[in-house]
Amino acid sequence: MLWSGDETGLTTMLELYHAGLTQASVKVRTTLKEKGLAYKSHYLRLPEGEHLSPEFLAINPDGQVPALVHDGEIITETTVINEYLDDAFPDPPLKPTSPIERAQMRRFGQIVDEHLFHALATLGWAFGIGEILRERGVAEFEKSLARITIHSKRQKWLKAFNGFPQEDIDEARAKISYGVARTERALAEHPYLAGPTYSLADINVLSSVERIPRWAPDLMNAQVSPRTWEWFGRLMARPAVKATYSVSEEAPPRPTEARAARLAQGGGRGS
Amino acid sequence: MLWSGDETGLTTMLELYHAGLTQASVKVRTTLKEKGLAYKSHYLRLPEGEHLSPEFLAINPDGQVPALVHDGEIITETTVINEYLDDAFPDPPLKPTSPIERAQMRRFGQIVDEHLFHALATLGWAFGIGEILRERGVAEFEKSLARITIHSKRQKWLKAFNGFPQEDIDEARAKISYGVARTERALAEHPYLAGPTYSLADINVLSSVERIPRWAPDLMNAQVSPRTWEWFGRLMARPAVKATYSVSEEAPPRPTEARAARLAQGGGRGS
Numbered sequence: 001m002l003w004s005g006d007e008t009g010l011t012t013m014l015e016l017y018h019a020g021l022t023q024a025s026v027k028v029r030t031t032l033k034e035k036g037l038a039y040k041s042h043y044l045r046l047p048e049g050e051h052l053s054p055e056f057l058a059i060n061p062d063g064q065v066p067a068l069v070h071d072g073e074i075i076t077e078t079t080v081i082n083e084y085l086d087d088a089f090p091d092p093p094l095k096p097t098s099p100i101e102r103a104q105m106r107r108f109g110q111i112v113d114e115h116l117f118h119a120l121a122t123l124g125w126a127f128g129i130g131e132i133l134r135e136r137g138v139a140e141f142e143k144s145l146a147r148i149t150i151h152s153k154r155q156k157w158l159k160a161f162n163g164f165p166q167e168d169i170d171e172a173r174a175k176i177s178y179g180v181a182r183t184e185r186a187l188a189e190h191p192y193l194a195g196p197t198y199s200l201a202d203i204n205v206l207s208s209v210e211r212i213p214r215w216a217p218d219l220m221n222a223q224v225s226p227r228t229w230e231w232f233g234r235l236m237a238r239p240a241v242k243a244t245y246s247v248s249e250e251a252p253p254r255p256t257e258a259r260a261a262r263l264a265q266g267g268g269r270g271s
Numbered sequence: 272m273l274w275s276g277d278e279t280g281l282t283t284m285l286e287l288y289h290a291g292l293t294q295a296s297v298k299v300r301t302t303l304k305e306k307g308l309a310y311k312s313h314y315l316r317l318p319e320g321e322h323l324s325p326e327f328l329a330i331n332p333d334g335q336v337p338a339l340v341h342d343g344e345i346i347t348e349t350t351v352i353n354e355y356l357d358d359a360f361p362d363p364p365l366k367p368t369s370p371i372e373r374a375q376m377r378r379f380g381q382i383v384d385e386h387l388f389h390a391l392a393t394l395g396w397a398f399g400i401g402e403i404l405r406e407r408g409v410a411e412f413e414k415s416l417a418r419i420t421i422h423s424k425r426q427k428w429l430k431a432f433n434g435f436p437q438e439d440i441d442e443a444r445a446k447i448s449y450g451v452a453r454t455e456r457a458l459a460e461h462p463y464l465a466g467p468t469y470s471l472a473d474i475n476v477l478s479s480v481e482r483i484p485r486w487a488p489d490l491m492n493a494q495v496s497p498r499t500w501e502w503f504g505r506l507m508a509r510p511a512v513k514a515t516y517s518v519s520e521e522a523p524p525r526p527t528e529a530r531a532a533r534l535a536q537g538g539g540r541g542s
Binding site: 070075079080081083087088106107110113152155175 | 341344346347348350351352354355358359370371373374377378381384385421422423426442445446449
């Protein structure tokens with residue numbers, strides 16, 4: 001699984017293929033910044049299908065970002081990458097020391113992977129990306145679709161283009177409520193999700209929770225989930241988190257935000 | 272999160288609430304047996320809804336087995352439990368030592384949680400459990416359904432009772448093919464899924480792969496996936512694996528098998 005496609009000849013230790021401000025990419029970028037690790041950033045423009053190019057599919061055949069390359073080894077999937085980074089670069093530690101707190105941390109990682117991530121992705125695709133895909137037209141859409149190998153991912157693209165059924169929206173909202181109930185319960189016991197210290201549980205959950213105010217503001221706020229709301233504000237004030245979630249050279253505005261700005265300037269269709 | 276519901280007054284260090292031969296339960300039982308750990312076994316009969324009893328919901332509000340209780344702490348979710356067991360009882364180790372092999376191990380854990388587990392569960396529910404639920408009648412079914420809090424789990428019950436759409440069967444088969452392609456690729460590089468040594472990757476993946484010969488025999492066999500087939504036979508010969516997957520006092524025949532035996536004796540409807 002060696003990768004030697006770096007034609008610049010640079011021997012960069014860490015390289016990250018990512019999509020800037022997307023849920024999956026902020027998750028890994030936060031960990032890199034919390035650990036103060038330098039890395040070569042490769043920003044891929046998802047709406048242009050750059051994650052489906054032959055070059056990137058050679059790195060990750062699933063066509064998913066982010067992907068980390070460390071000394072020629074390729075690591076994919078955000079939860080796996082984050083725990084890998086903590087194993088390979090243990091200082092400062094982002095895993096609690098006790099087995100039970102580690103289990104709590106991993107349980108929250110799963111809640112993101114199985115509930116929150118998909119829920120927020122569904123709402124983002126339903127309310128944001130769908131419009132963009134339709135503006136680009138059916139030919140471009142079918143070209144992108146033909147290169148997606150994972151069945152569930154194909155379904156998501158098809159629904160974004162054709163419109164999400166209400167049942168999917170309801171399921172997404174139910175998953176968000178489930179996740180927020182779990183964070184409220186954990187934060188009643190300790191200041192961070194896995195225990196007394198900041199860990200990958202907080203980093204991973206934040207990557208999805210940060211989207212809730214935009215797509216489902218009634219499900220997480222100072223009234224319905226006061227502890228999660230306070231934790232959210234506390235995390236967003238961390239320098240590494242602030243740097244990760246801000247627009248920067250390696251993280252341009254998200255397509256939905258760019259589109260909103262374009263529309264505001266009269267450069268596109270819609271209200 | 273302390274649990275003190277053991278009315279026997281025994282101070283058992285490890286207790287496992289499980290359902291014997293189900294995919295999720297064999298996964299954790301294998302790890303316990305590989306490590307030679309003694310535990311108090313609580314077998315819950317899923318068709319009787321024992322995992323939805325108030326007593327068990329007090330242990331795991333999600334109503335899912337297995338759940339591990341260790342010195343009063345409750346740990347749920349099989350992948351999390353297995354890594355917890357390896358953290359808490361490191362001898363013999365079931366995690367590789369290198370960060371990259373650990374990442375491989377965790378990636379396979381995810382492939383089970385996100386692809387294989389649900390795929391085999393769908394086929395098992397579609398081809399096996401549905402019949403059993405219908406035999407028990409609509410009143411009993413609705414009583415069980417009312418106690419299930421997770422949306423996706425409710426959907427599964429509803430589909431099992433009403434019949435799975437072909438699209439779900441196709442998706443399940445696509446997920447199995449994806450998983451088997453991954454095991455073939457990994458086993459081309461090393462004798463076990465995460466590297467040269469047996470690990471939680473093998474234990475976790477086996478729990479789903481063991482079902483393929485029953486529900487989708489064309490997708491994993493000596494012809495289409497020779498390396499996975501050889502690995503499968505090698506794993507099933509391990510004493511701890513053999514003990515886990517065999518019918519025993521703590522693991523009675525699965526409902527679908529019990530039903531098949533009952534029907535063969537003329538004790539029920541159907542062919």
